[in-house]
Amino acid sequence: MIQFEAVEKTYVSGKQQVHALNGIDLTVETGEIYGVIGFSGAGKSSLIRTVNLLERPSKGRVLIHGEDISTLSARKIRDTRKDIGMIFQHFNLLNSKTVHHNIAMPLLLAKTPKAEVDRKVAELLEFVGLADQAKKYPDQLSGGQKQRIGIARALATNPSILLCDEATSALDPQTTQSILDLLRRINQEYNITILLITHEMGVIREICDKVAVLEEGRVIEQGSVFEVFTNPKHSTTKRFVRSVMNDELPDSLLEQIRHNDGARPIYRVQFTGNSVGQPFMSRVSREFQLDLNVLFGNITELQGIPYGNLIVEFDGAPTEIDRALASIRNDNIQVEEVQQHAG
Numbered sequence: 001m002i003q004f005e006a007v008e009k010t011y012v013s014g015k016q017q018v019h020a021l022n023g024i025d026l027t028v029e030t031g032e033i034y035g036v037i038g039f040s041g042a043g044k045s046s047l048i049r050t051v052n053l054l055e056r057p058s059k060g061r062v063l064i065h066g067e068d069i070s071t072l073s074a075r076k077i078r079d080t081r082k083d084i085g086m087i088f089q090h091f092n093l094l095n096s097k098t099v100h101h102n103i104a105m106p107l108l109l110a111k112t113p114k115a116e117v118d119r120k121v122a123e124l125l126e127f128v129g130l131a132d133q134a135k136k137y138p139d140q141l142s143g144g145q146k147q148r149i150g151i152a153r154a155l156a157t158n159p160s161i162l163l164c165d166e167a168t169s170a171l172d173p174q175t176t177q178s179i180l181d182l183l184r185r186i187n188q189e190y191n192i193t194i195l196l197i198t199h200e201m202g203v204i205r206e207i208c209d210k211v212a213v214l215e216e217g218r219v220i221e222q223g224s225v226f227e228v229f230t231n232p233k234h235s236t237t238k239r240f241v242r243s244v245m246n247d248e249l250p251d252s253l254l255e256q257i258r259h260n261d262g263a264r265p266i267y268r269v270q271f272t273g274n275s276v277g278q279p280f281m282s283r284v285s286r287e288f289q290l291d292l293n294v295l296f297g298n299i300t301e302l303q304g305i306p307y308g309n310l311i312v313e314f315d316g317a318p319t320e321i322d323r324a325l326a327s328i329r330n331d332n333i334q335v336e337e338v339q340q341h342a343g
């Protein structure tokens with residue numbers, strides 16, 4: 001478990017002060033994959049680097065499994081660091097050393113016997129799918145392969161926590177996917193808690209259980225990925241969600257809504273989980289004698305739960321439309337009128 005308690009970080013250079021973190025409270029539970037997203041300069045790197053003391057908080061505390069690491073002895077800090085692996089956007093491999101040596105590095109530093117080092121490196125190479133690349137040098141590998149080496153090196157000391165600093169930002173979409181699959185396996189098979197920072201909402205959607213949105217060194221929104229994606233509250237969160245959820249109304253449709261005289265109101269209908277399987281449209285149409293015209297829609301999946309989003313024009317008697325809306329809401333389906341937002 002990682003706990004940030006009122007964490008602040010101020011950088012001082014000359015007379016200038018930069019307040020990178022302004023009081024962060026966050027808890028990453030054991031076994032979770034927790035994503036922190038934010039635009040450039042939001043404070044993501046500063047935050048993740050306080051976990052392994054690459055940066056010390058200016059105020060507040062970071063607790064690892066309940067212990068404030070900044071108060072530990074030098075020896076205990078070394079032990080705690082072994083328990084926290086880290087991978088980086090640009091991999092941070094030693095180009096003059098072989099793949100084997102790069103992965104072995106943390107074990108060699110810990111004076112692990114050679115036979116044990118060789119056994120562990122072979123196991124890790126197998127796990128990351130690069131068993132035949134041990135003698136190569138990083139320059140001979142693709143970006144995705146380099147990140148696999150970075151991951152293998154991070155796992156060498158059997159950590160319980162893995163920090164991922166923009167681990168897929170330098171990779172193409174297909175390679176990103178394969179690295180995210182590998183991170184998920186690490187989380188599931190080794191029960192390693194993962195804290196990742198990214199500026200890509202697709203990464204959060206793909207593997208995270210929880211997400212926090214960072215802006216100007218503050219957490220502006222946090223929650224389960226499902227909650228935050230289906231009901232984002234802050235405008236920055238809405239921007240991030242829109243970047244992957246494709247629920248923007250097309251221009252032609254906005255034009256149609258703008259010219260709607262209000263006789264046929266238009267609603268956004270959002271439904272999740274069990275509601276997805278319900279034939280609520282035909283039921284409502286029959287029961288309240290309405291014509292329902294679907295103008296736009298998509299159904300997607302978040303954390304294995306289906307999530308639907310429809311834009312529907314309701315045509316019928318106003319009193320029946322009101323009754324229909326009440327009936328839909330009764331089924332735990334969210335409905336909101338889009339007319340006023342569209343213009």
Ligand SMILES: Nc1ncnc2c1ncn2[C@@H]1O[C@H](COP(=O)(O)OP(=O)(O)OP(=O)(O)O)[C@@H](O)[C@H]1O
Pocket residue numbers: 011012013018019020038039040041042043044045046047199
């Ligand atoms: N060593 C440093 N000295 C001075 N200012 C710094 C230092 N590191 C970061 N900053 C500043 O702190 C703020 C937060 O930076 P940080 O790198 O944590 O944000 P970020 O969200 O990770 O951004 P990016 O995605 O661009 O890396 C920025 O204004 C940055 O310029």
